[in-house]
Amino acid sequence: MRTLYFIGGPIENKAVEFFHRLAEIGGSPPSWRIYPHAVNDSKALHLVQAASQQEILDNFKQFVDIYEHTEIVEVVER
Numbered sequence: 001m002r003t004l005y006f007i008g009g010p011i012e013n014k015a016v017e018f019f020h021r022l023a024e025i026g027g028s029p030p031s032w033r034i035y036p037h038a039v040n041d042s043k044a045l046h047l048v049q050a051a052s053q054q055e056i057l058d059n060f061k062q063f064v065d066i067y068e069h070t071e072i073v074e075v076v077e078r
Helices: 015-024 053-063
Strands: 002-010 032-036 044-050 067-069
Touching: 002 015, 002 053, 015 053, 044 053, 053 067
Parallel strands: none
Antiparallel strands: 002 044, 002 067, 032 044
16 A cells, blocks of 8 residues: 545535535545644645556545645655
8 A cells, every 4th residue: 555645625615516426435445644724724634555547546536626635646755
């Protein structure tokens, strides 16, 4: 498994729909740690254990019209 991170959240005025869809699928994947921004802007740092970046992108397919995220970056421990 790889560790990856990105900042993401619902598009402005889409938070209610996003969280409704998320609840319908049972919430975020268990290997995702999500840290909401302190300013409560609906964005959050996501720290994800995944086999690949594509695994994350596949999860986003159900939210493509209501969710945005930054580049997905791999964490490399030294």
